[in-house]
Amino acid sequence: MAYRPTARTEATRLAHRERLLDAARQLLAEGGYQAASISALARRAGVATGSVYNHFASKQELLAAVFRHVAGHELDAVREAVRARSSAGEQLRALVEVFSYRALHSPRTAWALLAEPVDPLVEEERLTYRRGYHLLAETVIVAGITSGELPPQNAQLSAAAVIGAVGEALLGPLSPVGARTDPEPVVESITELCLRAVGAKSA
């Protein structure tokens, strides 16, 4: 015998995989899922179409990986912002604001993550991350109820509703045909509404 993969080749492999993911991220940010065909992807990453399959079993898996990567990044950012606050009101405000500002900053990507039609396997990732946001919001709300800062309520439902409210309110400004508007008043209005919804005093 005479060849076993080593750290160096492993690194190259990783780098190639990363370049593919990066190319997919770019294409997604530019033209959504439709733009992320295998051939375009390979061209962008500077590899042959067949090479894609050395790293991912199928297109769906690749897209799912990209989704996981990007969505995970977003969720982490929101989580971090929430963690940095203490009162339920401030935490919810941070959640809504960070989510909204980031989405409005990368509208095409946000649209792809939030609403654009996708293959079932990717849709599953979407649901997973949506659940992640639900859970985050739920945790905040439960803590708020416990501390007496928020009135008693079905925290799970309220959490889903808050996430839904933010998502839908953003969809207008986000949608591919949406007009560019000043984010600040939009985000401020959404935030206030969400705080009212869960019974937090906004001011």
Place this chain on the structure above:
Amino acid sequence: MAYRPTARTEATRLAHRERLLDAARQLLAEGGYQAASISALARRAGVATGSVYNHFASKQELLAAVFRHVAGHELDAVREAVRARSSAGEQLRALVEVFSYRALHSPRTAWALLAEPVDPLVEEERLTYRRGYHLLAETVIVAGITSGELPPQNAQLSAAAVIGAVGEALLGPLSPVGARTDPEPVVESITELCLRAVGAKSA
């Protein structure tokens, strides 16, 4: 010359079209868009696959027509319920309740209308109907603000948020894997939350 379509043939034609739409409605309610292939559709309607194209220019158009039909029916029901009330609070309550109860009553169809991935042409219908709900809610909210029943707010945004909140809160119970739960407390919670969100006193 010797043949011109007449009332009778026109009726047959209409009936066939209706049967196709009905078959599509059934398939949609059973297995979503995936189940609504042309061949399955034709089989269900008792016609040949080619005949479908005597009534619809393409599959997308057929699906769009079905969507329009079903979604229009839903929107009408909600509109009617809203029209039957006078105060903004009662109207909003009716909107949320009727929307929710109907959705929970036909979960698979509601899922198809609300969230299931679709072709762009149908997606457009979805946006149209979503806008219809937004508009309905916005009208109610504006009236409420004018009459002083609701505090000043960005009515358009609030409307979108309310619709989003209801949709997302329902998605859990609706989703194909969602567990069957008693609708009443769910709907009641969503309603209260929405009323709080727009600043209506709930009790």
Place this chain on the structure above:
DNA sequence: CCATGATCTGAACCTCGATTCATATCTTCT
């Protein structure tokens, strides 16, 4: 009952992009 035109039929066709695979290139170890 025939001519005419509309509608129906369903197997064949087509399209488009994901996937494959024979071949070439590259990496490591002796």
Place this chain on the structure above:
DNA sequence: AGAAGATATGAATCGAGGTTCAGATCATGG
């Protein structure tokens, strides 16, 4: 250097399902 395993290449293949179309069937008016 040479063997052997791993990875890259990209043109060829394949499949699924929407769409077409030549012929069959049917309704109408003369």
